Amino acid sequence: TPIPAATPTATATPTCAQPDAAGNDFAAAAPLIPDGRDVQEAICPSGDVDWWKFPVQAGQEITLFLFDMPADYDLSLITPGQGGAASSERFGAANDEFIRFVAWETGDWRVLVRGKGVADWSSSQPYTLRVQKSWACFVPDEPGVSFDTAGVILPSLPQANVSRPHTGYICPQGDEDWYAVEVSGGQLVAINARLTHLPANYDLYLYSPDGVLRGSSQEAGTTDESITFWANDMPGAWRVRVMPVGPDAHHIDPYTLDVRLSGLADLTVLGIEVTQAIQNFAQPGVADNSLSLVTGKPTMARVYVGVNGAAGPISNVTVELGIYQSWNNTPWATLTLGPQTVPNQAVQQQRLSRFASFDFLLPPDWQLSNTQVLGARVNPGPTAPETDYSNNLAYASGTPRHVSPYTLNVGLVPVRARNGAGNLVTPTLAGADLNDILTYFRAVWPAPVKVYFKAGGPLEGDRSYIFPANASGCGDDWGDLLDDLEDLYDGWRNRPPNAYVYGLLHPDVPGGGGCGRVDDRGAAGWLRPGDGPVMAQELGHNLNRYHAPCGNPGGVDGNYPQYRDPQGNLYPGASIGQVGVNVSTGRIFEPANAYDFMSYCGPEWISPYTWDAILRRMVSPSALQAAARADETPHLVMVGRAREDGQIELPRPFWIEPRPEGAHDHPGEGPFSIALQDAGGAPLFTRHFDRRLYDDHHTPDHFREIVPFPPGAARIVFRYQGDVVRTLPVSPNPPQVTVLSPNRGEVWEGAGPFTIAWQAEDADGDPLTARVSYSPDGGATWQRLAVNLSGSSYTVAASDLAGSEAARVRVEVSDGVHTVADESDGAFAVSLKPPLILLLAPADGATLRPGQPVLLQGLATDVEDGPLADEALVWSSDVEGPLGVGADLAVYDLSPGRRRITLQAADSDGMVGSASVEVYVGGRIFLPLTLHAGR
Numbered sequence: 001t002p003i004p005a006a007t008p009t010a011t012a013t014p015t016c017a018q019p020d021a022a023g024n025d026f027a028a029a030a031p032l033i034p035d036g037r038d039v040q041e042a043i044c045p046s047g048d049v050d051w052w053k054f055p056v057q058a059g060q061e062i063t064l065f066l067f068d069m070p071a072d073y074d075l076s077l078i079t080p081g082q083g084g085a086a087s088s089e090r091f092g093a094a095n096d097e098f099i100r101f102v103a104w105e106t107g108d109w110r111v112l113v114r115g116k117g118v119a120d121w122s123s124s125q126p127y128t129l130r131v132q133k134s135w136a137c138f139v140p141d142e143p144g145v146s147f148d149t150a151g152v153i154l155p156s157l158p159q160a161n162v163s164r165p166h167t168g169y170i171c172p173q174g175d176e177d178w179y180a181v182e183v184s185g186g187q188l189v190a191i192n193a194r195l196t197h198l199p200a201n202y203d204l205y206l207y208s209p210d211g212v213l214r215g216s217s218q219e220a221g222t223t224d225e226s227i228t229f230w231a232n233d234m235p236g237a238w239r240v241r242v243m244p245v246g247p248d249a250h251h252i253d254p255y256t257l258d259v260r261l262s263g264l265a266d267l268t269v270l271g272i273e274v275t276q277a278i279q280n281f282a283q284p285g286v287a288d289n290s291l292s293l294v295t296g297k298p299t300m301a302r303v304y305v306g307v308n309g310a311a312g313p314i315s316n317v318t319v320e321l322g323i324y325q326s327w328n329n330t331p332w333a334t335l336t337l338g339p340q341t342v343p344n345q346a347v348q349q350q351r352l353s354r355f356a357s358f359d360f361l362l363p364p365d366w367q368l369s370n371t372q373v374l375g376a377r378v379n380p381g382p383t384a385p386e387t388d389y390s391n392n393l394a395y396a397s398g399t400p401r402h403v404s405p406y407t408l409n410v411g412l413v414p415v416r417a418r419n420g421a422g423n424l425v426t427p428t429l430a431g432a433d434l435n436d437i438l439t440y441f442r443a444v445w446p447a448p449v450k451v452y453f454k455a456g457g458p459l460e461g462d463r464s465y466i467f468p469a470n471a472s473g474c475g476d477d478w479g480d481l482l483d484d485l486e487d488l489y490d491g492w493r494n495r496p497p498n499a500y501v502y503g504l505l506h507p508d509v510p511g512g513g514g515c516g517r518v519d520d521r522g523a524a525g526w527l528r529p530g531d532g533p534v535m536a537q538e539l540g541h542n543l544n545r546y547h548a549p550c551g552n553p554g555g556v557d558g559n560y561p562q563y564r565d566p567q568g569n570l571y572p573g574a575s576i577g578q579v580g581v582n583v584s585t586g587r588i589f590e591p592a593n594a595y596d597f598m599s600y601c602g603p604e605w606i607s608p609y610t611w612d613a614i615l616r617r618m619v620s621p622s623a624l625q626a627a628a629r630a631d632e633t634p635h636l637v638m639v640g641r642a643r644e645d646g647q648i649e650l651p652r653p654f655w656i657e658p659r660p661e662g663a664h665d666h667p668g669e670g671p672f673s674i675a676l677q678d679a680g681g682a683p684l685f686t687r688h689f690d691r692r693l694y695d696d697h698h699t700p701d702h703f704r705e706i707v708p709f710p711p712g713a714a715r716i717v718f719r720y721q722g723d724v725v726r727t728l729p730v731s732p733n734p735p736q737v738t739v740l741s742p743n744r745g746e747v748w749e750g751a752g753p754f755t756i757a758w759q760a761e762d763a764d765g766d767p768l769t770a771r772v773s774y775s776p777d778g779g780a781t782w783q784r785l786a787v788n789l790s791g792s793s794y795t796v797a798a799s800d801l802a803g804s805e806a807a808r809v810r811v812e813v814s815d816g817v818h819t820v821a822d823e824s825d826g827a828f829a830v831s832l833k834p835p836l837i838l839l840l841a842p843a844d845g846a847t848l849r850p851g852q853p854v855l856l857q858g859l860a861t862d863v864e865d866g867p868l869a870d871e872a873l874v875w876s877s878d879v880e881g882p883l884g885v886g887a888d889l890a891v892y893d894l895s896p897g898r899r900r901i902t903l904q905a906a907d908s909d910g911m912v913g914s915a916s917v918e919v920y921v922g923g924r925i926f927l928p929l930t931l932h933a934g935r
């Protein structure tokens, strides 16, 4: 409509251009083109009103300006229903009128312009009216606006009756919305994207994860849009794009987007294996999970998922593991792993590879029993399409029995010996090599393991540790070391139940392997990475285990089982027969290609047979400490060598020690005998014995016999097959010994070294041998510091000596048979020490797989308190803060990135020790290397 321009004239009587372009009432309102252009019109004659109308969509913001007024005009906004929406009624022609208003309904809205009073009109001068419309976005634009920034949405899964529609807004003008939908691979997935409830003309596009356009829907107007695409093994984040057609297609009204996935695979739980190192599972004739579990030991539940109907591995699969009470359908606690990719494999194959299964670490309070079972639900969301969602929950078959064995307390003894250059070297019981050995040993051993450290410095062991070439077995030098270790064990009088000592040689000492006698209390090996299996075998010998039949060992265990594969074919000798898992490192050991650590073949792990056997032994240790010592009487401890030809060699003195009366009265049997005779030749006690034939590999010549030492014993007669082979006279006079220092009042602050000195003599002139013990509690308990000393002093390192205000030393001296002892006359003082922390796992600098639980492992031992309780071990992270307590702590929620993990423990004196490692959670990022052409 052309707008007439006001043309000033000189006529006396003002005239109006009647009718003007505007209407005179609501119904007759003239249309405005609300494009921001100005409209000029006059209020004329007096009483004239101007009505204008313009289309508005709900949600649009209307802005009205009225200016250049020749008189005082007012402005009103009227709704399509003739209601007053807003008015601007300022006084004076100079004051422009202004309205801003958000329309709540769609339709033709009106503007009314009129004079405030009857005099407010002009025939010569128009007013100017401007209308602007714009969009106010009430909802932030939540999805991304490009392929890369697409917002993630969950799909609908019609076969699971799961509907997850999303609403979105195209706003402000020019907006478009991108969404990402994770689609699992390994199967044919129908992707159906639907766009409905369109407020304007929007179109729909579908892109595969590689950015290729796979489909589009471009219906006219507000007609629904729909795309269907069959993705055959095209996993990853697909993108859906909602795009308006034309600039005006934005609106406050939402659209509805629904991405539906359907697939041909069927996810199921094939089984749940509960393992701590080795487990019976998925093998004919053996009940699942029938191998006992050790209470308190880290436990892994491996969930195996089946993908029936899938062509390949299915990605984007999640598993929820729950502990269920009495087969109730609702778990009282759950853990979730994933999404990860599931191979199209049978259980037997999945067991052999890490991360094919969903490997959960169970929290310590998940105690499995007859009333509490594990259940696993695959695809719990659900987020991956499959054909049947009703078969996704399964319970663990078989309920592993939990047993609570004694803790194995290993006293670690550094052994000083000569390296290849002939220099004496002492191993340092700290660092990565010790961590390696202890981590393996703790992982494979069917009982909790704690460690002590020998006090007062290393054990002197200046011998050759190369196995003799001309004889089977470890030889006499190793035998002497084991005898020394046994003396240390005997002198560890406050030792806990189930204690053993394990000697460690410096890596530079020539030789390799280790030695341990069957049914003994001490063994030894090297402090070398990878020597954890040696420690396991030697301590296994101590616990009565013989060799498993691989690598041609002596002393083979005839009862070691012959394991078979599921088809019934024999596995190699000494193979472990089931799948082993190092729960600490995640390493898998194959049934046929890993060997029991009691064999000479590797890689070494543990068989169900050895697991059961050691566990039984650990549940009821055969040689628990005798409770009472009140009725101890003198006994003679005799250690020596009995050669195959009957010769007796006595490389070390005998010792008289108090032992429980009657504990060693048995006559024994075998071709050798020891008779204690009085001065007249009458036998006072006789013991028969044999060589350690069963222990063919490890110092078979060794004998150790303990007999009551009766008063009046004058000689000791050894016989072999009835013939006297050696006679040892008991000299008439016992020796004498006096402790010179420390004797009273000394203060040993710090590490020292300090000197223990004594004076010893013997009226018979016999050579004397001494051994030294230390008591931190005024003589109530003793720990042996040194054995086999020929001099009259011993230099002690005090850094690992228990602190005390009531410390004493004791020196025992033997003249071959007679034994005497002296103690410090009074107390001396030794400074207190903080706990020693061994942070075993994760290793410093380790990269941890994101989304997987992390096992934090450590030990803390204190020279005053011994090994600290698990509750004393406190873990923290400089990112997450406190992580929890315990020797083995599974952590599920480490965020990606770098962090420092610290293990800290306090002893009963309040002294604190700590250790920390730096680890990185997440995949390593390798920046692309740019090569520049050389000049």
Ligand SMILES: [Zn+2]
Pocket (backbone or CB within 6 Å): 537, 538, 541, 547, 697
């Ligand atoms: Zn062996």
